Amino acid sequence: MISFVLASASVVWYIILWSIGLIGCLAARKRYRLRPRSPLASAAANTVPGVTILRPLKGLDHNLYENLESTFMQEYPNFEVFFCVEDERDQALTIVRDLMAKYPSVNARIAIRDGEPVGVNPKINNLITAYRQASHDILWVLDSNVMADRGTLARAVDILEPPSTATPLRRRIGVVHHVPFAWVTKPSLGSCIEEAFLNTNHAKMYIAINTVAVDSCVVGKSCLYRKSDMERVNGSLRPIANAEQGGFQPGERGLKMFGRFLAEDNMIAGSLWHELGLRHDISCDVAKNAVGDMSPIDYITRRIRWIRVRKRMVLAATLAEPFTESMFVGVLTSLGLRYLLGLSPWFFLPVHFLAWVLVDMDVYTSMAGHPVPADKRWMFVVSWALRELLALPVWTMAMLGSEVEWRGKRYRVMKNGEVERVASMASGLLGWFRKRKDFYEPLDISD
Known part of the structure; x- marks a missing residue:
């Protein structure tokens, strides 16, 4: 009886997991294969909501010039840009000043952190000065390694501030975010594995979760939200009883309250969801990340x-992660089918992996606007396979500790994703797998 129950459960879970994956695949097709031009792009400046774009910077990141230039080239008539740095000696400011001279008509400013840090998170520390000086209520926080299409801002504002003629929604939208889409600027094995992961499995599950929308799930590479909403929440995730009537949390509130978190983007989105009861939506654009x-x-x-x-923020979901990976769930299901139907694993597993990779590559096609290029296809498939093989060992190592390294500093992750600095370096496996430098996210720390 126990064997029958376990075998049946593996098959049922396999069907559920495939249903989730297909939701992500079909939603990606519907959302990303058509990106219409927003009417706001050609509207008069005084007829559209103003937007303040906040770009946190730290040093010379990959593709930085093109990433920052995409901000100046937004087809939107009413926005300002703050380039946020810790000090005036930051190397990124050379590029910023060149772009400001190239696009003098764009209202762009440099914001140097003023005062003491508000927390351990350097991204929040960089943003806080510009956040306080922002002229507009709508904020677009855009990481330094993200390049945005010209119409990204206009299409996002369409969602955040729908026309008055639009059908009323049950809940107001509080966050518009963009799915990260990685593109390799310097091909190497690690960067190709990262690209294969983010553009297939990560994107598929991220889109599916946000399509079902049972809870907040946001990666903050590119997010729009309102400052007026931020000033009502404090990161406690406790619902505000009179939120619809303008209620707010007692005590200190606003962006500075998220400086204590490592995954500040997810906590901001979660606070707007749980404390104010606002929902999220994904734009039809992607956040193009240079790897x-x-x-x-x-x-x-x-x-x-x-x-x-993640395990300090959503333990149950993190514990379930191995059961969402193709290798682990494929083996379990093959054993279940052999017990129930006598089906050979040597027949089931090749079909399983082929179907899985085809769905993942279809998600890539939807987000990229084209299939994986023919000259990269085999390398992409090999990278995809290596990612799948590494998933369980990586998860196991991660579950055995609570310390992380970020930009040369060590932190201990505590309850709800809050962190504290750790002076000494870790030893053992973690010390051997020490990250030598940041290649992908110089300031954002959630994916």
């Missing part, structure tokens, strides 16, 4: 870091 030269160890340590953050 530089990464080794396999760099990839592994990066994944360990995020899993350790």
Whole structure:
């Protein structure tokens, strides 16, 4: 009886998991294969909501010039840009000043952090000065390694501030976010594995979860929300009783309250969801992320870091992660089918992996606007397979500790994703898999 129950459960879960994957695949097709031009792009400046774009910077990141230039080139008539740095000696400011001279008509300013840090999160520390100086209520926080299409801002505002003639929704939209889409600027094995992961399995599950929308799930590479909403929440995730009538949390509120979290983007989105009862939506644009030269160890340590953050925020979901991976669930289901139907695993597993990779590559096609290029296809499939093979070992190592390294500093992840600095370096496996430098997310720390 126990064997029958376990075998049946594996098959039922396999069907559920495939249903989730197909939701993500079909939703990606519907959302990303058509990107219409927003009417706001050609509207008069005084007829559209103003937007303040906040770009946190730290040093010379990959593709930085093109990433920042995409901000100046937005087809939207009413926005300002703040380039946020910790000090005036930051190397990124050379590029910023060149772009400001190239686009003098764009209202762009440099915001240097003023005062003491508001928390351990350097992204929040960089943003806080510009956040306080923002002229507009709508904020677009856009990481330094993200390049945005010209129509991205206009299409996002369409969602955040729908026309008055639109059908009323049950809940107001509080966050518009964009799915990260990685593109390799310096091909290497680690960067190709990262690209294969983010553009297939990660994107598929991320889109599916946000399509079902049972809870907040946001990666903050590119997010729009309102400052007026932020000033009502404090990161406690406790619902505000009179939120619809303008209620707010007692005590201190606003962006500074999220400086204590490592995954500040997810906590901001979660606070707007749970404290104010606002919902989220994904735009039809992607956040194009430039991925530089990464080794396999760099990839592994990066994944360990995020899993350790997630397990302190959503333990149940993190514990279930192995049961969503193709290798682990494929083996379990093959054993279940052999017990129930006598089906050979040697027949089932090749069909399983072929179907899985075809769905994942279809998600890539939807987000990229084209299939994987023919000259990259085999390398992409090999990278995809390596990612799938690494998933369970990486998850296991991540679950055995609570310390992470980020930009040369060590942190201990505590309850709800809050962190504290740790002076000494870790030893053992974590020390060996120490991340030597940041290749992908210089400031954002949730994926």
